[in-house]
Amino acid sequence: xxxxxxxxxxxxxxxxxxxxxxxxxxxxxxxxxxxxxxxxxxxxxxxxxxxxxxxxxxxxxxxxxxxxxxxxxxxxxxxxxxxxxxxxxxxxxxxxxxxxxxxxxxxxxxxxxxxxxxxxxxxxxxxxxxxxxxxxxxxxxxxxxxxxxxxxxxxxxxxxxxxxxxxxxxxxxxxxxxxxxxxxxxxxxxxxxxxxxxxxxxxxxxxxxxxxxxxxxxxxxxxxxxxxxxxxxxxxxxxxxxxxxxxxxxxxxxxxxxxxxxxxxxxxxxxxxxxxxxxxxxxxxxxxxxxxxxxxxxxxxxxxxxxxxxxxxxxxxxxxxxxxxxxxxxxxxxxxxxxxxxxxxxxxxxxxxxxxxxxxxxxxxxxxxxxxxxxxxxxxxxxxx
Amino acid sequence: xxxxxxxxxxxxxxxxxxxxxxxxxxxxxxxxxxxxxxxxxxxxxxxxxxxxxxxxxxxxxxxxxxxxxxxxxxxxxxxxxxxxxxxxxxxxxxxxxxxxxxxxxxxxxxxxxxxxxxxxxxxxxxxxxxxxxxxxxxxxxxxxxxxxxxxxxxxxxxxxxxxxxxxxxxxxxxxxxxxxxxxxxxxxxxxxxxxxxxxxxxxxxxxxxxxxxxxxxxxxxxxxxxxxxxxxxxxxxxxxxxxxxxxxxxxxxxxxxxxxxxxxxxxxxxxxxxxxxxxxxxxxxxxxxxxxxxxxxxxxxxxxxxxxxxxxxxxxxxxxxxxxxxxxxxxxxxxxxxxxxxxxxxxxxxxxxxxxxxxxxxxxxxxx
Numbered sequence: 001x002x003x004x005x006x007x008x009x010x011x012x013x014x015x016x017x018x019x020x021x022x023x024x025x026x027x028x029x030x031x032x033x034x035x036x037x038x039x040x041x042x043x044x045x046x047x048x049x050x051x052x053x054x055x056x057x058x059x060x061x062x063x064x065x066x067x068x069x070x071x072x073x074x075x076x077x078x079x080x081x082x083x084x085x086x087x088x089x090x091x092x093x094x095x096x097x098x099x100x101x102x103x104x105x106x107x108x109x110x111x112x113x114x115x116x117x118x119x120x121x122x123x124x125x126x127x128x129x130x131x132x133x134x135x136x137x138x139x140x141x142x143x144x145x146x147x148x149x150x151x152x153x154x155x156x157x158x159x160x161x162x163x164x165x166x167x168x169x170x171x172x173x174x175x176x177x178x179x180x181x182x183x184x185x186x187x188x189x190x191x192x193x194x195x196x197x198x199x200x201x202x203x204x205x206x207x208x209x210x211x212x213x214x215x216x217x218x219x220x221x222x223x224x225x226x227x228x229x230x231x232x233x234x235x236x237x238x239x240x241x242x243x244x245x246x247x248x249x250x251x252x253x254x255x256x257x258x259x260x261x262x263x264x265x266x267x268x269x270x271x272x273x274x275x276x277x278x279x280x281x282x283x284x285x286x287x288x289x290x291x292x293x294x295x296x297x298x299x300x301x302x303x304x305x306x307x308x309x310x311x312x313x314x315x316x317x318x319x320x321x322x323x324x325x326x327x328x329x330x331x332x333x334x335x336x337x338x339x340x341x342x343x344x345x346x347x348x349x350x351x352x353x354x355x356x357x358x359x360x361x362x363x364x365x366x367x368x369x370x371x372x373x374x375x376x377x378x379x380x381x382x383x384x385x
Numbered sequence: 386x387x388x389x390x391x392x393x394x395x396x397x398x399x400x401x402x403x404x405x406x407x408x409x410x411x412x413x414x415x416x417x418x419x420x421x422x423x424x425x426x427x428x429x430x431x432x433x434x435x436x437x438x439x440x441x442x443x444x445x446x447x448x449x450x451x452x453x454x455x456x457x458x459x460x461x462x463x464x465x466x467x468x469x470x471x472x473x474x475x476x477x478x479x480x481x482x483x484x485x486x487x488x489x490x491x492x493x494x495x496x497x498x499x500x501x502x503x504x505x506x507x508x509x510x511x512x513x514x515x516x517x518x519x520x521x522x523x524x525x526x527x528x529x530x531x532x533x534x535x536x537x538x539x540x541x542x543x544x545x546x547x548x549x550x551x552x553x554x555x556x557x558x559x560x561x562x563x564x565x566x567x568x569x570x571x572x573x574x575x576x577x578x579x580x581x582x583x584x585x586x587x588x589x590x591x592x593x594x595x596x597x598x599x600x601x602x603x604x605x606x607x608x609x610x611x612x613x614x615x616x617x618x619x620x621x622x623x624x625x626x627x628x629x630x631x632x633x634x635x636x637x638x639x640x641x642x643x644x645x646x647x648x649x650x651x652x653x654x655x656x657x658x659x660x661x662x663x664x665x666x667x668x669x670x671x672x673x674x675x676x677x678x679x680x681x682x683x684x685x686x687x688x689x690x691x692x693x694x695x696x697x698x699x700x701x702x703x704x705x706x707x708x709x710x711x712x713x714x715x716x717x718x719x720x721x722x723x724x725x726x727x728x729x730x731x732x733x734x735x736x737x738x739x740x741x742x743x744x745x746x747x748x749x750x751x752x753x
Contacts, residue, residue, distance in 0.1 A: 145652070183648070184647065190494075190495075193493050292690055294685040295685060296685050297680040297686055299675035319550070321549070324550075333574040334666070335567065335570075335622065335623065335625045335627060335628050336575040336576075336628065337665020338574035338576050339666065346517045
């Protein structure tokens with residue numbers, strides 16, 4: 001369906017469904033007529049990665065005024081300044097290099113034209129702007145210390161988006177974006193990676209589920225097959241037995257029925273087990289990877305400082321050993337951070353630690369369970385060196 | 386066989402040595418397991434006899450302090466025994482270390498992950514400090530990470546207990562990039578604050594994914610620090626000009642941390658700045674740090690089991706090399722790790738990292 005005159009587009013566009021002229025002449029309501037996969041950017045892609053191009057009977061090229069009535073193959077593309085024109089105009093104007101837009105005069109290039117997705121070009125622009133912004137302004141709630149900061153950030157993003165859409169203070173807004181990008185380069189990169197990881201995770205999950213479904217279907221088919229075979233075999237057996245044995249026919253039939261039933265029930269329970277275990281495995285793995293909760297910070301996880309009241313450290317002691325340090329005329333000990341108080345504290349701690357422990361009890365419990373020593377909590381105080 | 390030998394033989398039988406997984410100047414590390422339970426362990430065989438003065442200092446330090454410390458965030462020394470002429474330390478087996486995690490560019494860190502690692506580091510350090518032990522060699526490759534994500538302080542080869550008044554301590558400790566200014570100025574009387582500075586550097590490195598203050602020599606280290614944080618004034622750090630090795634290195638203006646750490650929250654920068662205060666007495670303590678608002682603010686620290694970890698393929702080899710205190714295959718002769726001041730401390734791990742790390746900014750050219 002591609003136009004021979006527009007060969008430059010042909011290589012990049014794959015028409016999924018052709019435009020049926022018969023049906024489009026009947027109706028004049030705007031509709032989405034063609035679905036194409038474009039290689040160059042632009043256009044809004046749906047979930048499967050295709051662009052649905054906007055297309056209506058009232059289409060008319062604003063530059064050459066040719067319309068769909070005279071030229072059913074008319075295809076309008078949108079410029080970077082959000083003006084429409086037809087492929088042949090684009091070809092005519094921009095083949096020789098960048099040239100001004102015939103409507104607003106902005107310099108345009110041929111390859112920067114994109115297919116139109118929405119009837120309203122304002123929407124087209126907004127979608128493009130939002131997509132661009134979302135690529136870089138990708139912070140999440142958890143990147144902020146509190147909800148207030150996050151809301152401020154969201155408001156700023158919306159502000160920037162609004163300015164760009166409505167062409168307010170464009171230069172200043174662009175500067176803001178550049179600044180943001182510089183300040184948050186690492187975080188942006190990180191969030192992109194997180195996004196990718198999440199997509200990857202979803203894909204894996206999906207693949208796994210699909211595999212499981214297929215496996216289950218195969219299992220079911222096999223079970224059916226087995227059952228049929230068995231039934232066949234059972235019937236043959238009965239006939240054989242009826243032929244050869246001289247027992248009561250009714251009894252023989254009843255017994256083989258019973259056997260068949262027992263076999264069937266055994267089969268159903270075993271297949272049920274298989275299904276259940278694989279789904280349980282999946283669930284437990286998912287739970288492990290995502291649902292270990294983060295817990296609030298607890299500064300210290302023992303009761304060491306609960307024994308602080310066993311001694312009081314005084315400001316000064318009559319301590320000849322540390323006299324030189326305390327005098328410290330040069331201030332070198334002070335500058336190095338040495339504190340004689342710490343030495344005193346150590347001496348006192350060593351003296352009082354373990355005071356509460358009964359000697360024999362202490363000896364006994366350290367041998368079996370060091371954590372049971374009251375006051376020590378498994379911690380060992382250094383003996384003075 | 387006397388009683389001591391008998392006891393030793395009994396201990397030795399509890400552990401089985403498997404293959405060798407790393408070698409350093411004073412030790413060889415083997416993968417091993419507990420015979421009774423099959424639990425994985427690392428066995429560090431200290432080479433005795435090579436040194437005329439007996440056992441290497443760091444082996445003694447490691448045994449002396451690890452024997453006494455038992456905490457969730459400190460590596461556990463399970464047993465010590467001797468075989469023939471060697472001393473063997475049986476240590477907890479840990480999968481990887483924080484340096485490998487930081488270097489693995491395929492991993493993405495969330496603010497909550499960094500918070501979780503920092504909380505575990507401070508918890509382990511607080512435990513050492515409350516027992517009056519200075520670690521004196523904190524850096525990412527000494528922070529090992531267990532299979533369940535718990536971070537553990539390791540390598541107590543440079544640790545010592547808090548000095549009694551008037552006793553000098555050596556200032557040639559802590560790997561240069563993580564060494565505070567008071568040690569670079571040659572202070573012989575210092576305190577637990579030296580470890581806090583290292584933690585501050587690690588904190589910054591977690592956010593930047595590259596070492597924060599990579600000085601090329603001790604002099605250059607001071608310059609690097611001052612360039613990043615401004616030259617300290619006498620009011621900011623009273624008495625620092627009197628320190629033994631004080632030399633003026635030039636005046637650099639203060640630049641706000643915010644300029645470099647653009648995405649960090651205010652709480653986060655506040656804690657970082659408190660870890661990197663010049664005056665050691667005003668630097669935050671491990672206990673105060675654990676009570677800092679940063680740890681209580683949202684997002685909550687990530688649960689250790691969910692923290693990012695490198696893919697397990699190579700992790701069986703490298704981390705144990707790290708486990709070994711002096712694992713520095715290129716260095717010759719004994720010596721404490723931080724002692725030869727002009728050597729790049731990360732050399733061994735960079736050699737091991739081959740091509741992949743070439744694109745990483747931290748690989749600097751030190752040849753000239």
